[in-house]
Amino acid sequence: xxGVSQDPRHKITKRGxxxxxxxxxxxxxNRLYWYRQTxxxxxxxxxxxxxxxxxxxxxxxxxxxxxxxxxxxxxxLEIQRTEQGDSAMYLCASSLGGTLTGANVLTFGAGSxxxxx
Amino acid sequence: xxxxxxxxxxxxVPEGExxxxxxxxxxxxxxxxxWFRQDPGKGLTSLLLIQSSQREQTSGxxxxxxxxxxxRSTLYIAASQxxxxxxxxxAVRGGATNKxxxxxxxxxxxxx
Numbered sequence: 001x002x003g004v005s006q007d008p009r010h011k012i013t014k015r016g017x018x019x020x021x022x023x024x025x026x027x028x029x030n031r032l033y034w035y036r037q038t039x040x041x042x043x044x045x046x047x048x049x050x051x052x053x054x055x056x057x058x059x060x061x062x063x064x065x066x067x068x069x070x071x072x073x074x075x076x077l078e079i080q081r082t083e084q085g086d087s088a089m090y091l092c093a094s095s096l097g098g099t100l101t102g103a104n105v106l107t108f109g110a111g112s113x114x115x116x117x
Numbered sequence: 118x119x120x121x122x123x124x125x126x127x128x129x130v131p132e133g134e135x136x137x138x139x140x141x142x143x144x145x146x147x148x149x150x151x152w153f154r155q156d157p158g159k160g161l162t163s164l165l166l167i168q169s170s171q172r173e174q175t176s177g178x179x180x181x182x183x184x185x186x187x188x189r190s191t192l193y194i195a196a197s198q199x200x201x202x203x204x205x206x207x208a209v210r211g212g213a214t215n216k217x218x219x220x221x222x223x224x225x226x227x228x229x
Contacts (some may be wrong), residue, residue, distance in 0.1 A: 004160075031215065042121070042206050042219030043161070056216055089161055097215075104149060104210070106217065108160035 004109035006092050012115045013082055020078045021112040026092030032075050033106065035091040036060070037081055043091055043114060050097060082116045089113050119144045121209055122222035130197055131228050138192040138223045140207035145185045151217065152181050152192050153206045161206065165192070169212075199225045 005024040005105040013019050025032050030051050035043035046065070048056045051072040061067075064082075069075040079086055090113075125208045130136050140150070149168050153161040165174045165181040167190070172180040180193040190207055204224050208217035 033216070040221070042208070042221050043217075045216040045218070048215050050215075056214065058216075093161075105163050105166050106151070107163065108153075108162075110160040113158075 023092030029094035
């Protein structure tokens with residue numbers, strides 16, 4: 001297992017189009033997170049899954065955003081009717097839950113950079 | 118609402134210097150605090166995680182301390198190297214949530 005993988009790494013789209021990002025977490029990690037990061041800012045939390053259940057959603061996640069983790073493995077983040085303000089780096093992270101050593105340490109993917117023209 | 122602040126926003130030091138990065142948070146009811154490194158255009162790499170019951174963690178040339186009562190953490194980097202140049206982010210996890218709240222980071226440049 002080489003870590004958290006995200007695809008695509010870069011996406012350029014026109015305003016109004018739909019885009020989908022995929023995240024493959026570390027296989028034994030039961031928790032998966034999506035964050036959004038704009039230039040010069042720290043990442044902002046979007047949503048979090050434990051196994052296949054979506055347990056937390058930020059108010060940043062408008063109706064145009066939807067995330068799924070259908071089998072508790074990979075996850076997708078879809079943005080419908082993209083707007084220029086959606087341009088950002090979308091980061092996925094995974095972790096083990098629990099209290100064992102190493103639990104709750106987030107491993108991030110390299111991110112998917114979205115540019116909306 | 119938890120807010121995380123990092124000072125300074127940017128720092129430039131000559132190679133070999135020891136340096137301290139600061140992180141402060143407004144709500145002391147945290148579960149843990151993590152320090153991350155981010156290289157330009159890349160994802161984040163976890164450096165150190167401090168549980169709320171701990172005072173410090175060390176990894177190689179890095180030492181992170183946590184003072185929950187004052188809402189502060191510091192990341193100490195000893196004998197800095199040009200390869201340490203990156204943005205350093207701290208993030209806190211509250212007790213009732215699994216989400217991390219990040220600061221805006223400190224951009225570190227270590228000059229050879």
